[in-house]
Amino acid sequence: MKNEIFDFTKISDDCIKCGKCKPVCTIFNINQDETTSPRGFIDLLGAYKRGELELDKNAKDIFESCFLCTNCVEACPNDLPTDMIIEQVRSDIAKKYGIAWYKRAFFWLLRNRTIMDIAAKFGWVFQTCSIKINEAKQSAVARFDLGLPLIKNRALPFAKRISFLNKYAENLDNHGDKKVAIFIGCMANYSYTNIGDSLVEILKELKINAFIPKKQLCCGAPAYFTGDFDTVDYLVKKNIEYFESWIDDVEAIIIPEATCSAMIKIDWEHYLHDQPEWLERAKKIAPKIYMATEYLANKTNLKEILEKKGKKFDELVTYHDPCHAKKMQGIHKEPRTLISKNYVLKEMSDPNRCCGFGGVTMQSEKYHFAVAAGLPKASMIKETKAQIVSAECSACRMQITNSLHQAGVDVVFKNPIELIAEAIK
Structure with a gap:
């Protein structure tokens, strides 16, 4: 990762102000304020780095209003990394104003x-x-x-009696030739534990040995999006050192969480862009990182098993594309391919629209924005008449479940891994 990607002035100069980012911007769709559109963010960040804008509480409020959904990056003809430079300036905000x-x-x-x-x-x-x-x-x-x-x-979400990491032995022998590691993610570890249970069941059916690294820590995403780079530095380096002790023994590290997967595979390198030794170590880990459905659809015979042995369900399922899956990792076909083998899949009008989770700040100080972003998604889900909404992301799960609750829509949320496990039981 080159340092130029964080040259705010260059990025500001490269923005041609075409406005293609505005219709897809999650926060702009809520408040219709040009200053919090992607091109507005870029302009203000350029001014800040040139010393023309003070990082006062008004600027702080503006820079903390971005959902980091990356819709603008996908739409930008110049591929400007708006999300990355906002993540960087949030570190400056944290240093100046502290963290709650x-x-x-x-x-x-x-x-x-x-x-x-x-x-x-x-x-x-x-x-x-x-x-x-x-x-x-x-x-x-x-x-x-x-x-x-x-x-x-x-x-x-609520806490379960036993976390996923404390529920299983470190090594699960499924009498296979392959061995994969499971990185579970914090929410699936403590709250949505059935995701991990389901992944264990699937690997058993596939006869793939599982390694559950007991000393894994949070991927660092919540702190990264908030600007607490001291915590990010600690978590990233501890995890890298730990991963290096066993990574040569596994074929892949599979992660049933889009945000965790994107953080480890992509954002660790973004964060370490100015630490060359650690950057190289992160780059050696990245090729072994897979979202769970990505690995299962492309590296195993699960599709054939689902077709031949899987139970068929009449339930209508609609799939939401997590921002960190489709936009950052290009993962969107794989979960649909697997789900559609055993369920009736109905697309919502805009599966690509951000659900509105947006990170810790958006779920606390700026919760009103999360609610405003979530209600249109709940409406789309209702229109499909689906009984189940699925997404490979527990952050999306938390946000969408609350949005459905706020809108009075009676739909159950399940990770695609849970749906697949139910089909092969």
């Missing part, structure tokens, strides 16, 4: 897996006192809002 205490606490937990395990266990013990759990939808709604508007009438 609850974010710092969350990122500290992400650094400390053992403490996170204990916190999740306490959460599981006490959650029934304060939330109403809906097992079918894998979500919960607070019984009391405690004066906190952010949890009022909001569907959120």
Whole structure:
């Protein structure tokens, strides 16, 4: 990754102001404000780097309003990396204004897996006192809002009794010749644990041995999108050192999470662009990173198994393309190919539209933007008349589940890995 990609002035000069980014921009579709359109971001960032714009609270508010959905990058005729330069300026924002205490606490937990395990266990013990759990939808709604508007009438994931990483042995012998590692992601580890259970079942059916690295840490995405580069640095380097101790023993690292996969495969290199030694180490890991459906569709005989042995379901499924899957990794055909073997697949009017998750800041200080972005997606899902909406991303799952709840749409969310496992049981 060349340093020029973070030359804000050059990027600003290269923007031809054609406006193709505006119709696809998630935040611009909400507020119709030119300053928070992609070309507005680029112009302001160029001015900031030239010393013509002070990084005051107004600029901070503007730069934190981007969902980082990368729609603009996909639409831009010059492939300008708007998302990457916003990620960089958020580091400057964090250094100047600090990071809210609850974010710092969350990122500290992400650094400390053992403490996170204990916190999740306490959460599981006490959650029934304060939330109403809906097992079918894998979500919960607070019984009391405690004066906190952010949890009022909001569907959120809940902690499971045992995390995925603590549920299985490190090595699962499925009597096969191949061996893959599973990177599970934090939300699937603690809340949506059926994703990992389903992946284990699929690998068993395929006779592919599984290695579950117990010391894996968060990929760093939540901290990266927030500008906490100290946490990113710690997580990325710890993971790289750990991966290097076993990566030659596995054919691939498969990840049933678009954001985690994109972070490790692509954004680790973006982050390490000015640290050449670590950059080279990250580059050696990247070729072995696969989204789960990408690996299963292209590297195994799962399609044939689903056709010959898989159960057929009448349920209508609609698929949402996570931003970090289709736009960053080009993964969109693979999950559809696998799902359609056993389910009726119905496309929504715009499966590519960002669901509105947007990261930790968007889910906290700017939650009103997340709600505004999510309701159109809920409406699209409703129009399909599907019983199930699927996406290979737990961030999308959390956001879409809440959007469906806010809109009163009765649709269940399942990761494609869960759907596939149900078909081969």
